[in-house]
Amino acid sequence: MGIDYLKERYVNPYTDFGFKRLFGNEISKDLLISFLNALLHEEQHIVDITYLRNEHLGVLExxxxxxxxxxxxxxxxxxxxxxxxxxxxxxxKDRSVFYSTxxxxxxALRGEWDYKLKAVYTIGILNFVFDENREDENYYHHEIKLMDINKKEVFYDKLTFIYLEMPKFTKTETELETLFDKWMYVLKNLPRLMERPVALQERIFERVFRVAEIAKFNKNELVEYEESLKVFRDLNNVINTAEQKGETRGEARGRAEGRAEGRAEGERKKALDIARNLKSSGLPVEDIAKFTGLTLKEISNL
Incomplete structure (x- = not known):
């Protein structure tokens, strides 16, 4: 086992282990409740949550x-x-819509049913920026519902997609005003911190920093976190390398055949390069498909 985790005091929430440590465990569900209430403060107040099975199969095998x-x-x-x-x-975006189904x-209930549905929220905490919004540095909190485009009114309010572009959140500690600001700051900066900031004195953040402290992990948790951290860093390295190559190829092709086609080619090459490197590092094909958007067949053929 390496010692990478010793360089940081608090867990990295961008790792699978770190994210589930903060939001995916019964013992820390108060953290998830606080985050959701901060995110949806104008819509509702959540009192309690129940974790559901996170793996879902289709209607047919x-x-x-x-x-x-x-x-x-x-x-x-x-x-x-x-x-x-x-x-x-x-x-x-297609994947988000697919997941919401x-x-x-x-x-759906067996027998007689009137089709009445409970609301569904799909929330994405993104470690990247949407290309179409790259120029607007202040627009990082997206909330999408079905809308009547002529009336400019919400047509159906029980299906909501929320995306948080984390790289665009740049508020400093002194600029934090709302509970939502503070949660965004924690998710963005937690692994860089060595102590709880003065601005985060609410009791819920005392819980966050206690749950996230790596020194409190047992031996098995340390092993699991180190492996999760390795996968995260390997993924970042592969993506950074692929982006550089993809941009170079895309620019060259773009000069010859048009910027749009060149960019598409660059993105395609980037996805293939990432998948090829992740596959060689032993990452499961299903996880590679999740990261790249490629099909299982495309990845298997690499």
């Missing part, structure tokens, strides 16, 4: 399955999918 990072329901039966998305993928379909 041959259907593709979905594995959520965190899946829960509140005391009113409303469903929440909370995902930490470490890397951009080709069809990320599982908590919708599972509400």
């Amino acid at each position: 041959k259907d593709r399955k979905a594995v959520f990072d965190v899946y829960c329901e509140n005391d009113k039966g409303e469903k929440f999918i909370v995902e930490m998305q470490k890397a951009e993928q080709q069809f990320f 599982f908590p919708i379909r599972e509400q």
Whole structure:
């Protein structure tokens, strides 16, 4: 086992282990409740949540399955999918919509049913920036619902997609005002901190820093976290290398055949390069598909 985790005092929430440590355990569900209430403060107040099975199969055995990072329901039966998305993928928005169909379909009742549904929220904490919003540095909190485009009114308010572009959140400790600001600051900066900032004196953040302190992990937790941290860092290294190569190829092709086609080619090459390197490092094919947006067949053929 390496000693990378010794360089940091608190767990990295962008790792699978770190994210589930903060939000995916029964003993720390108060942290998830606080985060969701801060995120949805104008819509509702969550009193309690129940964790649900995070792996879901399709209607038929041959259907593709979905594995959520965190899946829960509140005391009113409303469903929440909370995902930490470490890397951009080709069809990320399609994947979000696809995932939202599982908590919708599972509400269907046998026998007579009037089709009444509980609300479904899909929340993505993104370690990347949407290309179409790259120029707007202040627009990092996206909330999407079905809308009547002519009336400019929400048509259906029971299906909500929320995306948080974490790289765009740049507030310093002295600029934190709301509980949501403070949660964003924690998720963005936790592994860089050596102590709890003065601005985060609420009791819930005392809990966060206690749960996240690496020195309190047992031996098995340390091993699991070190492995999770290694996968996260390997992924970042592969992505950074692929982006450099993809941009170079995309620019060259773009000059010859047009910027749009060149960018598409660059993105495609980037996804393939990432998948090829992750496959050689032993990462499961299903995880590679999640990170890159490629199909299992495409990855198997590499």
